[in-house]
Amino acid sequence: MTRRTGMRPLRIAMVGQKGIPARYGGVETHVENIAVRLAARGHDVSVFCRARLRATNPSPGANGTYRGVHLLYRGSLNTKHLDAASHTFFSALESAWRHHFDVVHLHGIGPAAFAPVAGLFGRKVVSTFHALDWRQVKWGPSAKSFLRRGEAIGARKSDGVIAVSRLMQAHIQSAHGVGAAYIPNGASLPVHPIPTAPLAKWGLVPGEYLLTVGRIIPDRDVETLLRAFAEMRARHPRLRLVIVGSETPRTPYSDALEKLAGERIVFTGDVFGEGLETLYAHCIAYVLASRVEGLPITVCEAMAHGRACVLSDIPENTEVGGDAARFFKCGDDKALAAELQTLIEDTAARNALGAIARSRCEVHYNWETIADQVESYYYRVLTEA
Numbered sequence: 001m002t003r004r005t006g007m008r009p010l011r012i013a014m015v016g017q018k019g020i021p022a023r024y025g026g027v028e029t030h031v032e033n034i035a036v037r038l039a040a041r042g043h044d045v046s047v048f049c050r051a052r053l054r055a056t057n058p059s060p061g062a063n064g065t066y067r068g069v070h071l072l073y074r075g076s077l078n079t080k081h082l083d084a085a086s087h088t089f090f091s092a093l094e095s096a097w098r099h100h101f102d103v104v105h106l107h108g109i110g111p112a113a114f115a116p117v118a119g120l121f122g123r124k125v126v127s128t129f130h131a132l133d134w135r136q137v138k139w140g141p142s143a144k145s146f147l148r149r150g151e152a153i154g155a156r157k158s159d160g161v162i163a164v165s166r167l168m169q170a171h172i173q174s175a176h177g178v179g180a181a182y183i184p185n186g187a188s189l190p191v192h193p194i195p196t197a198p199l200a201k202w203g204l205v206p207g208e209y210l211l212t213v214g215r216i217i218p219d220r221d222v223e224t225l226l227r228a229f230a231e232m233r234a235r236h237p238r239l240r241l242v243i244v245g246s247e248t249p250r251t252p253y254s255d256a257l258e259k260l261a262g263e264r265i266v267f268t269g270d271v272f273g274e275g276l277e278t279l280y281a282h283c284i285a286y287v288l289a290s291r292v293e294g295l296p297i298t299v300c301e302a303m304a305h306g307r308a309c310v311l312s313d314i315p316e317n318t319e320v321g322g323d324a325a326r327f328f329k330c331g332d333d334k335a336l337a338a339e340l341q342t343l344i345e346d347t348a349a350r351n352a353l354g355a356i357a358r359s360r361c362e363v364h365y366n367w368e369t370i371a372d373q374v375e376s377y378y379y380r381v382l383t384e385a
Helices: 026-040 083-097 111-118 141-157 166-176 197-202 222-232 252-261 273-282 297-304 315-324 333-345 347-364 367-383
Strands: 011-015 044-050 063-066 069-074 103-107 124-129 160-163 209-213 240-244 265-269 285-288 309-312 325-328
Touching: 011 026, 011 083, 011 111, 026 044, 026 069, 026 103, 026 297, 026 367, 044 083, 069 083, 083 103, 083 111, 103 111, 103 367, 111 124, 111 141, 124 141, 124 367, 141 166, 160 166, 160 367, 166 315, 197 273, 209 222, 209 273, 209 297, 222 240, 222 252, 222 333, 240 273, 252 265, 273 297, 285 297, 285 333, 297 309, 297 315, 297 347, 309 315, 309 333, 315 325, 315 347, 325 333, 325 347, 333 347
Parallel strands: 011 044, 011 103, 044 069, 103 124, 124 160, 209 240, 209 285, 240 265, 285 309, 309 325
Antiparallel strands: 063 069
16 A cells, blocks of 8 residues: 555654564564554654564664664663663654654553653654553552553653553543544454464364463463363363463463463464464464453454454453454353353354454454554644644
8 A cells, every 4th residue: 555645755763662573462563564564655664673682683773674664673771670661761762863753653651651752852752552551460569650650651741642442542531631542453364265284383173273372471361261171171072272472581370371281282382474374264263361451463363364252351352352252251261161162062153253253353453444544643643733
């Protein structure tokens, strides 16, 4: 697609993500999909990346390219609490005084704390709120306090604010009195049949496994999914459960999950690209048992592949799943097992849900449409006083 008729190309900086190509999480997936599409339309897009995460030549100050996007590798203070904050501060400061960016786009409520820095020297700042991260179990009181401050600063000091869910949009209005634009996460719809060959790596058979994808953290509530699978596996002796993702750095939490898992459960670690596409395309159903989400990209991706979804009934999941998913009471393994059991045994219902899911994704969560909306929002912010 091309840039909007009559509009000049923009110089855009993306700040706050770990980097692209996306190998880390939902924020990076979002940034990659927006950045490459904007670059393809003729915009000059730069993504700031953490130098220490680059596989080769990790020296700070190095640059690269990816699908038409400039990659700017910059340093950070590599500690649990300073890594992201220091990298974002350095990147926001550089974005403000170098490169002559038209828009500096901050991703996440933590990075949004640096909106005043990014806005120095007249730069226009847009902040996207991907999730209310202070709700996550992993953060202690100090980190949660910083994230809350970041949310407040980002909401009030950015020239424009984007919320990836209607729920978050309402929260921003209620908590900060700021009208945020709603622009969701998305997925790419497959246009060709996806081969099954990569499944052999894990000993999987198409249509004989359940799938869940995401970082292995307590908020994902994998324990509930494991207990539900244990209840139903005797009735389905060929069924397997595939858990994609990792915990970085690894803690005893992952060890405890693997001990709880038992037979016929496959922990793949992180999977990207063709392997992940194959896992989505050929699972019998997609499951997400989360207690906390923003707007889960993994559900969008599963819907794009026409998969029936079974999701915990938290508001974020009911928003994205709508009439294309079935829901169970969050934390209730017996309710989850019952929903899965019914769906697995009813092929017609499963196929019908999958068709609704793909259509829902195409209409509401399509990266092409989302890139249009982000581009339009940039022009709107630039023309406002």
